[in-house]
Amino acid sequence: MRNILIIVTLASVSCLVATAPSKTPSSAVESSPSLDHHLRLFHTHTGEHIDIVYRHGDTVLPEAEIQLDHFLRDHRTGEVKHYDSRLFDILFELTESVGHPDAEIEIICGYRSSWSNEFLRSRSSGVAKNSLHMQAHAIDIRIPGVSTVALRDAALALHKGGVGYYPRSGFVHVDTGRVRTWCYGCGQTPSPVRD
DSSP, X not given: OHHHHHHHHHHHHHHHHHXXXXXXXXXXXXXXXXXXXXXXXXXXXXXXXXXXXXXXTTEEOHHHHHHHHHHTSOTTTOOOOOOOHHHHHHHHHHHHHTTOTTOEEEEEEOOOOHHHHHHHHTTOTTSOTTOXXXXXXXXXXXXXXXXXXXXXXXXXXXXXXXXXXXXXXXXEEEESSSSEEEEXXXXXXXXXXXX
């Protein structure tokens, strides 16, 4: 009787295993949208839009990087520089953290050639001499429907680089430098710029 019970139990277990839906690695990948890192960007100076998957899992897609580098070029000179892909991850994480994962991020400033940086410095004290924009490690952004304060707070919470707050101009600076923060235009005396 005991042998019959063991055989019936084993048959039931094998039947359950046989009828359970199989999860192959490929079906798991296809059903998990979090593996694709997607960005929608609008450049306020060129009027260009880009809608692109730049990373799949741990793999940054080289063709997407080329397109993003061109999109974020210096709009004054046309010069292109290769961007630090960690900055794209910051943008992706920001849209998620502010609850707008499909938002189109407005780009105020991407890469800046040394000529453009000097041009801007001659017109504003809010531009750093050794700006990380010149290394393609910084971007100035806003997200429609999200206040600049909320965007700044979300960027600070990431602890992934510098965060500058420009309330009068209505944008937030993010970069992949050391973790630090500043505000340009908060109060009587502007804080030193560290971008």
